[in-house]
Amino acid sequence: MAIQHVRTSIPARSFWAGLTALVVSVGLAGAVAPTARADGIDDQFLSAVESRDIKFASPQAAILAGHQVCNELDQGRPKGDIATELTNSGKLDGYHAGFFVGLSIAAFCPRHHG
Template sequence: MIALSAVLPSGEGQGLTIPGEHAPGPVPFSVVAAVVLLGLVAAPSAHADVIDTNFLSALNARGIDFVSGQSAVVAGHEVCDELDMGRPKNDVVSDVMNSSELDGYHAGFFVGVSVSAFCPRHHG
């Protein structure tokens, strides 16, 4: 089952809640090392950021808003996971409709744009 409770029709998203700031403390060396290592592998993620941004823009253009962009991207990848397991697209569209407030058109669009963005191997 695809968890799309974060994907809502236009005007019904509530956005993210940002927790309060905490007082800064000493930064452990392991955290600094991890940040440096992540910086070394961050370049390939730039392509993923473009794909995610285009995916979110396509949803937004059709009036599909979301509680958070990250939730929508995760749900888009779940569409691909379901298709990878052999589920028919129509069944995945039904799952999207049942786990969100999207109608058939918008659920189908969500599945289609998910395929285009994250798993083009399922086109057709």
């Protein structure tokens, strides 16, 4: 018996709603469980984000947002649309949004580089 994978498209509005819910749940889990140490890729990503003066509520929020960028790219969203969504949501200005998308790709989904 074969397992069938179904991929659905997530509307742009739910991008940040889902990310916000995930960040809140991680934050609540962090209050109960000990904090996990980021791996080498996460550490490099966080260092690059910090070097570009890109601000998130926590390191975990930045990592989750970086992975969400990759999820959106996997679903076929163009890089520019994701950067625009980051800008329109008030999370980052256009300059930093573009860098954040690029840093996310380099760290978490280099298959989308190019």
